[in-house]
Amino acid sequence: MRMFLWNLLLALAWTVSTGQFTVANLLVGLVLGYFILLFAGRAIGHSSYFSKVPQVVGFALFYLGQLILANLRVAYDVVTPTHYMQPGVIAVPLDARTDAEITLLANLITLTPGTLALDLSADRSVLYVHAMYIDNRDVDEARRQIKEGLERRVLELLR
Amino acid sequence: MNSLILKVATRFMLPLLLLFSIFLLLRGHNQPGGGFSGGLVGASAFVLYSFAFGVPETRQALGVDPRGLIGAGLLVAIGSGLLALFMGRPFMTSVWGQLDVPGLGTLYFGTPLVFDAGVYLVVIGVTLSVILPLAEE
Amino acid sequence: MATLLAILIGSLYAAGVYLILRRSLFKLILGLVLLAHGANLLIFTAGGLTRAQPPIIPPDATALPVPSADPLPQALILTAIVIGFSVLAFALVLFHRVYQTIGSDDPDELKVGEQ
């Protein structure tokens, strides 16, 4: 089932990128995708994406907002002579479990200006994050922001 | 290395990159791309994989011996050139077959494309047989 | 235009030559890479420069729009690049092995082999 989804995705990618939206070309794409998956099958583990499409949209909007805000903040700091940041490395205990959850979370954290996923503890229970703005030196608050903000949304998106 | 994040990302990217590489190979005759860039992209896909998962796993994922790819690629390339010779034309004279696919228009299949495929294979084979042993060092 | 690139090419050659004359195998290789860049740009420039329009016949058209870049030098460079890469790969590993064997980066240590 999941494989088929993949296959379809690849086929689509193929058709759009060749720019010929015809049954024949879609078939070509399917066949190609099939072989690639066959070829790379050993490599690709199982992962679930693209369920809950609406949440994706909602989440995207939220994240975009975050992104712009954070960017402006960093930008301001970069262009103004004085440094306002209060950086630090904080440990964020994770509720996220699956590879996909953790990865997505980490990437989103990293993608947001001001936070940067450093490393994952060996038991995958803690994510170490470098944060640029630990407002009024409150580490727990920063931790909470990440968990309540990004992680919660990511999880409801993926679960 | 052993970074979960990298691993997951790689799992996701490997097929995309392979698709892209074949895409480059096939459209190379009409658009930027071709056997070289295609092969190099394909190879980089596995190089990335080796960074994320280690070399032995990569060899497994690859499934074939890189040097096998080299030899096969060479033979494909030579064969594509020899075909014309058997038909009494000079070596490497392109031989084209065209078929009209409803909706796709006329597709040209010719020895040059086969030749390019040979290039593709050799490039992948060589790049990997250079980088993988080094990554093991 | 060409003049600017001519000077650039000259500088690449100069830098490459300077590096291969250093007493370091590592720099020697860097030099070879720079020389290769110089040679590729040289072919590119000597073949004549055309801005932007690549030698590709647009999907709808049946002829190459003029002016377009000269495809031949590009093909030559592609060949040269790939050849250069394979040579470089080999040279790198060779120097690596030499380093492991004679335990030095100094080409003067290679004298032993000869005299």
Next chain:
Amino acid sequence: MSLYEVTLLEGAVTLGLMMAGIAMFLAFFRLVRGPSLPDRVVALDLIGIIAVGVIAAYDILTEQPVLLDAATVVALVAFLGTVAFARYVERRQQDE
């Protein structure tokens, strides 16, 4: 194109390219300056990403969508190179 009688688009693209160009030089400065190896790696990575943008902009400037593929490739390889460097940094640290 010459610098007078620029259309709005040309002007914008030129401006964008200039800013990107400056950024590239700044990144290069960091690459040369270091001090730490990761600094250089970050700089290289940055140059890669900027190159993607530059190529995109140049696409528009010259009406040459074909160059987009180059951008794609750059995006790919910049990532690859960075990962390689990161790997290098860690392994060297582990060897010591």
Next chain:
Amino acid sequence: MNLLLVLPLVIPVSTAALSLLAWRRLALQRVLAIVGTAVLLGGGLALLTFVWKNGIAATQLGAWPAPFGITLVADLFSAIMVVLAGVIGLAVAVYSLASMDEPRESFGYYPLLQILLMGVCGAFLTGDLFNLYVCFEVMLMASFVLLALGGEPDQLRGAIKYVTLNLLASALFLAAVGILYGVAGTLNMADLARKLSEAAEPGTMTALAMLFLIAFGIKAAVFPLFFWLPASYHTPPVAVSAVFAGLLTKVGVYALIRVFTLIFVADAGYTHTLILVIAGLTMVTGVLGAAAQHEFRRILSFHIISQIGYMILGLGLAGLTDSPAISTLALAGSVFYIMHHIIVKTNLFLVSGVAQRLGGSFELKELGGLYRAYPGLTVLFLIPALSLAGMPPLSGFFAKLSLVQAGLGAEQYVIVAVALVVGLLTLFSMTKIWAEAFWKAAPADSLRQTLSAAEKRSLLLPIGMLAAMTVTIGLAAEPVFALATRAAEQLTDRDAYIRAVLGEPQ
């Protein structure tokens, strides 16, 4: 004809590809090596006879008309060189069966040998300057690997110098090609010959010619560009040294002769005088270098250099005389000398290998007693050695004689004197090897191994064959020299070449 011209490239590269697929099947690789080289030789002979009968042959690859596609051209000179490549390839392949150690065999020795041959033959046959560069690179890359294969310290040391200097040469060559394309807008050598003959800037072209002279000069190991050769040739396994000694530098010589008889002829007074000077210096420095050596293969290596001098001596003379007869004689001398040299020099290296096998070393002081113990080997050494020194009635004598006659004919008395004296010095260092390795009593500690019957077969058979060829070329010098003369006539007749490639001018 299409077939004949292509075979010398296709056969080796196919063999290489198959050997790669048979990576773990050593026996199969060995068979492939023998068969491949044998077929190559056969193809070469067929090509030679074809060209002898029908004149210069050309095929337009991909059926694209010259000068747009790549043309393969075979005049007698090319054909001769291809045949020689086949001969050496076969001889060395057979020799390798017993002389090459299994680790190297299992790590791609045979496919590399084939790739080397492909590059060499390609260089001899291509009519396209950039393709010549590619063929050079094919040959070089293969030689790099063969040189370093096994990774012994001395090999690696030698390889670095070899690789670096040759890469420099390649870079220069590539640059020269690029510039030439920028100027003349073509890469086909015949087309270049035609277009440059009406060139507006002869002087500039001469400068460009110098760039080629240097690039090819490095490959040909002429003075003062030969350092890579003595630095490396004594380090790899003998079979490798032998095939290098026989073929590599000769490709450079071939390129020099081709380019300076076909393309850069406008300013012969200048260029060919230069070539003549270089020839003299090369002969002298090479032979003096040999005189200073006391190791079998090093002596031989330096002699390669001094003999390269003889080969390009003919080229130089050809450009400096007004008499067509003399210039033909000079070029014929060069061609004849190349034929003689390739066979003899390869053979001497092969002999050195056997000597090392029996005496346990290449160092002359550690060798000895071969004359008393191995009369057969003694003869097999004496023939190529005396031939190399130009002793009649062996091949080397007629090679030297023709060049000397041409030199006197062109009234270049100095270079003739140099050539004769160098000949004596060559004899001197051959007798050094003879006296030390063969006459002198064996040192007490030198270990005496004996050859198994199989080893005897695969080691001595090629040596014997090559020695026989040396004698034959000497005793039957007339037909061979006639061949060389015909080749020289074709070299001097540029229009014939151009016509063969580009067709009749419309």
Next chain:
Amino acid sequence: MAVGMLTAILSGFVLAILAPGLYRIVRGGAGWLLALLPLGLAIYFASHAPLIASGDALSESNSWVPALGVDLSFRLDGLSMLLSLLITGVGALILVYAGGYLAGHPQLGRLYAFLLMFMGSMLGLVLADNILLLFVFWELTSISSYLLIGFDHERAAARSAALQALLVTGGGGLALMAGLLLLGQAGGSLELSTLLLQADHLRSHPLYLPSLVLILIGAFTKSAQFPFHFWLPGAMEAPTPVSAYLHSATMVKAGIYLLARLSPALGGTDAWFLSVTTVGGVTMLLSAWLAITQSDMKRILAYSTVSALGTLTLLLGLGGTLAVQAAMAFLVGHALYKGALFLVAGTLDHQTGTRDVDRLGGLFRAMPITALAAGFAALSMAGIAPLFGFLSKELFYEAALRAPAAAWITAAAVTANILLAAAAFIVGIRPFLGKAVPTPKPAREAPLSLWMGSVVLASLGAVMGLWPALGTDGLLSAAGTAVLGETVSIHLSLWHGLTLALALSAVTLIGGVIVYVSRGLLRRLASRWESLGQFGPARWYELVLLGLNGLAGGQTRLLQSGYLRYYLMIVLVATVGLTGTTLATRGHLVKPTDWSGLHFYDVGLVVLILMATVATVLARTRLAAIAALGVVGYSVALVFVVFGAPDVAMTQFLIETLTVILFVLVFYHLPETPALSSALARGRDALIATTVGVLMTAFVLIATEVQYQPPISEYFAEHSLPDAHGRNLVNVILVDFRGLDTLGELTVLAAAGIGVYALLKLRVGKQRGTASAASGSECAPSAGDASLPIANPMPKEGEVS
């Protein structure tokens, strides 16, 4: 087509090849058996006597390498006849003698082979009519002489003597070759017979002098004339039969033969007279003196041989009927008695174990036959009637007395002959008279094979002296005719009345006796002058060799220094020097003009590349350099983007990244190394680098300025789509128009792939220098290990490789 003489010559070589095998079968009798060939040949030549005697000549010609003017043309006239008979006759005796002298020697078979090979070559030399053919055999005699002198090859002395002889005669040979070719050029033919017909033309030709000088050098070296004489005494390292045959009877006569042969064409000029006569005279006197100061019989004989050769040269220098007659007679006479004496010396050595005349005495009783042979030969050498030596000496004096500057020449002649007479007594008489001296081996008469040769030769000397008419006259006349080119008839007779020559003979004899008696005194005198010896030509030879080795060593240390960067430097300097000067002097330099169409991003890009390049050069750490290099590569790729080369750009980006990755993988565990070169060196290198850069810039400018023809690319634009069904011209070129380039490139890639893999995985063990590689058996252990995974593939290796 006649092949008589060709067959005669080749038969020698054929038998030479068979000889060792034959010896293995027949053993003892081999010498006798082999001697049949020269005997037969002698008869064959003699059979043409009538023809020759009639002043005619026998010629045959077959083509060999006409393209180079080398033809198998032979000519048998009086002179060749005379020498052919000598060569074959003495040859036969020597083969027999050798069988006895070296009986049981393991390499006797090879000795036979070399002797026969020499005989063939020598016959060819004297019969050849084509000068290049003559040269061919000339060189072959040198080689066979080399192999024969070094026969006792495990003795260093023998080896170096052989080398000395080879280098001296070989060097002369090269001069001869040049001289002959010049002569041929002057005369427009390579056939002696033709050349001799145009004497006047040749003598007046501008090439006459150079060719004469070169030819004389050849002749003098071969015939051991001063200052090249020193190799001959050294050659006495050879076994005695060899010395008797090559270095007395035949080979050393080759030079004389050449002089005689060419004298009609080259002789008769002042240049000829002065050079030949002087050299001959000096050689004659000097070596006659040296002869009597020796105590080793072979050395005495050697020096006296040199002296005799000097005499012959002198006579040929004088020219004229009488001199030539004398020369011919002397040539024969000397061959007979000197050959005999050499054989005697060998016999004594063989039977008594010493050749030192001071340790021999009273052997007559023990070895009467040998004694008689020796006596006759010695008396003939001393020129005592009625032996043949007497006749030749008489003729010599006659010629001397009639020569220009007669006084000088006669004086010299007499002095030399006095000394030689003494030498003859020392060698041929003294060992047998007086009371017996104990010798290392108790003396016993030699076997037949050892005395036959000397007896035959000695008695021939007597017979020919007593009855010259028996054939000697005819033979000598024919020879003289051949040399002079006009018919002469020689009538030797013991008595022509009380002539001045007779008186001189008497003087010679008396003088000889006196010198013989006072030889002890003379020798002591000589020993005082010995120090002079180290300024002699032999010393020059050593110095030349030393100088050569020094020069060779120095040059090699200088050029082939082993320093890679000096190699690179020399190559680069040569490049810039050669190309730059040519461009500057002959080409036209383009001024940088074309700044048109610049865009800010072009400039920015170029500046970035330049900065990155500088950063690469100056980087302190490896990784900084690598990163900077990456920037260079990326921005170069951007240049390709800017100028419409997306394919190149893409490939460049990919390759660049892989390159960076390679660098990283290779260098990540290599420690940093300090900069080693001095500031001065850096400055020098920077200079070289700059010049190279300037040169390249100049070339690019030229390439962009000059454009003879429109590039061939239009063709691709036209045919790509219709004929190659491709829109991307670059790709179409790569896979179709110029597919072979790509194929070649693939093989390069393949080779590189194998290479890297092998370099990383294969390490053959290192035994004793580079030896291991050459022999599988030697590196068997490592072979076993390294190839283990291949020999029997293991799963692990399956993945690894």
Next chain:
Amino acid sequence: MNDMVTAVLIVVGGAFMLLAGVGIVRMPDLFMRMQAATKAATLGAGCMLMAVAVHFGELTVVTRALLVTAFVFLTAPVAAHMIARAAYSVRTPLWKGTIADEFHGHEDLARQPARENLTAQQAIPSPVEGIDRLRR
């Protein structure tokens, strides 16, 4: 209109890149340089790719532009993460103004599997290498 949007996107993109450039030069320690640089640049590149999409409008171009953007947004954070992680592991100094480092002391914990994995790789060398080690 179309051009307008394109222009804006390009300029914004350029601005982001410039920001990144300044950031990487100005920020006091590596981590903050990354914070300032990579992300801004990624956004900038994204904008410019969008500009391409808007400008050309053709589906093939648009889709490819989108794909590239997606690709960049996927890879950039991973790359950043890799560098940061590596940098921290080699103890790249933090800015003096850094107020907390909860990772300090836990790196080994995080790194452990890597170690194992590494040694595991070295434990099974190819036979050939095995010999080499013996020989060295």
